[in-house]
Amino acid sequence: MCKIILAINPGSTSTKWAVYRGKEVLFNETIEHEDEALLKYKSVYAQMPFRLKTLLYALHDKGFALEKVDAIVGRGGLLKPMPSGTYLICEKMVKDAASGKHGEHASNLGSIIAYELATMYNLPSFIVDPVAVDELVNEARVTGLKDIERKSHAHALNIKAVSRKVAASLDKPLEELNFIVAHLGGGISVVAHQKGKMIDVNNADNEGPFSPERCGGLPAKQLVQLCFSGKYNEKQLLKKITTEGGIYSYLGTKNMIEVEERAASLDREAALLLKAMIHQIGKEIGAMATVLEGKVDGIILTGGICHSETIVSKIKSKIGFLGEVFVVPGEEELGALVEGALRVLSGQEEVKKY
Template sequence: MKIFVINPGSTSTKLALFENEKVIWAAGAHHSSEDLQHFHHVNEQYEYRRDFIFRLLAEAGIPIEFDAVIARGGLLKPTPGGVYAINEQMKYDLLHARMEHACNLGALIADEMAKKCGCPAYIADPEVVDELQPAARYTGIPEIERISIFHALNSKAVSRKYAASIGKHYEELNLIVVHLGGGISVGAHCQGRVIDVNNALNGEGPFSPERAGTIPADQFAELCFSGKYTLRQVKKMLNGKGGLIAHLGTNDVASIAHKAEAGEEPYKGVLDAMLYTVAKQVGAMYVSLRGKVDAIILTGGIAHSDYCVGALREQIDYLAPVVLIPGEDEMGSLAFNALGALKGELPLQVYHPQ
C-alpha cells in the first residue's frame, strides 16, 4: 500500500512516500525567513506549503496515486489518542485554532490531496491527545485547569514498538515515556492511555533546551508585573527562550553534553540540573501509576547522548527497567498508523470534541 506522509514544521516541510512500512522516497526543505516573512498568520501559508508539496512530487515524477494520505496532527481541541479520519469539524477547528502552528496545515493539505486521488486522509496522535485521569486536571486555582499537550505521536509509537518487541500489546502495559527534545514530556501510559503528563509546550514539568518548565509561581508573578517585560516576552521565556538557551545561550545539547562530560562549568551544572528535573518528573509519573511500571522508555533526539542517558539512568533505573529508543521517527510513526487503519488493525476514530 502506498502511503504519503506530510509533516509541516514551523520552518520546514517534510514529506515521505511509503510502501507499507518501507520508505521509498523522502524529501523536504527548510523554509527561509525571507520566504515566510510575507505571511502574517500561519493559515496564510496554506497555498505556499501545498504548492511546495505538489512541486516536489512533480519534480520526482511521483503521480498523486496513493492508498492513504496522513499528516501530522495539529493543535485541535483535546481528543483521545488514535488514528482519525479527517472530517469537516477537524478542518474547521484547525482553521480557527487558538494556537497557531504550521502543523495545523497538514490535515488541510492531506484532505485536498486525498480527494484528488480518491483515498482516505488521516491524522494520528496529535499533540493535544488528552486522556488525563480526572485528578490530573486540577490545580489550586479553579480558573486554571491542567491541559494535555505532549509528544503524543512519538510517545505512543515507541510504546507500541517496545510492546511488540516483548510480544505484548501496548494496552497491556504500564509505561513511563520520556521524550527528550527541544521540549521534554514525561507521560504515564496506563494500559494504552496517557493518564498524566506534563504540558510540554507551556511552562510545566522539566526545563528543556528551549522551555522554562515549572518555575516558582510567586517569583514569576512578580516578574510578570515588574514592568520590564511585555506579555509576548514573558511567553517567550516560557517557550522558545527558556531552559538551556536562557542559561547557556545555546540549545545544542550535543555540544553542551561534550563540555559537561569534561567538567566544564556552567555547562555541567545546568545540564545536570535539567536532567534532575526530568528524573523528578519520572518519579511523579511513577506515583501516577502506583508503582506498577513495566518499563521507562527514553526517546527523542537527546536520547542519542550517552552523557544524558547515563545521568538519567543513575537517577531512575531503580524504579523500573530503562529502555532506550532514541530519535523521533514521526514519518515512520505516521505511516505505521495509516497502514494499521487501512488493514483494520488500528480502529479508526471519529473527531467530535465535546
C-alpha cells in the same frame, strides 16, 4: 498489494514528508523554509498555500505522481481534546486547525494540507495521535487554582509509537502494560502510560523539566512578578518561555552536542545546566511512578536527546531502580503516521471521527 501512503509533518521552519509502500520507505525528505519566507505571513494558516506549493514541487522533483497514492496522512496539531487513535480528516477538523481556536502551531497545517491534497485526488486522509490526545484521569486535571485546568499536550505521536514498539518487543499487548515514557527533545514530555492510555502528562510547553528551549515549570510568584515588571509584553514573554527558555536562555544555544562539549571542556555553567536538566527529568519520571502506584513495567527514553549516551547513562543512574529502562533514540514521526494509517486501511484498527 501494499498501500502507498504520503505522510506530511509540518514543523516551525520545515515541512517533512515521506512516501511509503507499506512499511517500506520510498522517499523521506525535509523541505527547509527560510525565516524570511515564513515571516511575511501573519498566521500559521496563511502559510498553507506556500507550504502546499513547495511540497508539490518536491514531489514533482522526485518524479512521484500523487495518482499512485492510496491515502494521505498528516501530523495532527492543536485540536480539541480527544482519545488516541487514527482519525479521518473532515471539514470540522480543518476549520478548527485553521482557526487556531485550540492553539496555533505549525503542526496544525498537517491536517489542512493532507485534506487539501486528498480532496484534489479523491483520497482518504487521516491524522494519528495528535498533540491534543487527552486521556487524563480527572484528578490529573486539577491545578490548585479554580481558574486554571491542566491540559494534556504532549508528544503523543512518538510516545504512542515507541510504547507500541517496546510492548511488541516484550511480546505483550500495550493494553496490559504500564510504562513511564519520557520524550526528550526541544521540549520534554513525561507520561504515565497505563494500559494503553496517557493518564498523566506534563504539558511540554509550560510544565515539567526545562529543555533545550523551553522553561518548563517556573516558580509561580516570580513568574507573575516578571509578567508585571514591564520588561515584556504577553507575546514576548510567551515566546521567551516556549522557544527562548531552558538551556538557550542561559547559554544562547539549543544544540545539546555543543552543550555537552562545553561541559566536558570545564565550562561550569554548561555542566551545571546539564546536571540540572537531568535532575529535573529524573524527578519527573519519579513522580510518574507514583501515579502508576509503583506498578511500572518499564521506563522508555526517547527523542533526539537520547542519541547522547552520556545523558542517557546519567538519567538511568537516577531512575534505574524504578524498573527496566528502554532507550528508543530520535523520533520517527513520519513512520508513526504511516503505521497509524495502515492499521486503519488493513482493518486492524477502526478509524475514529472528529
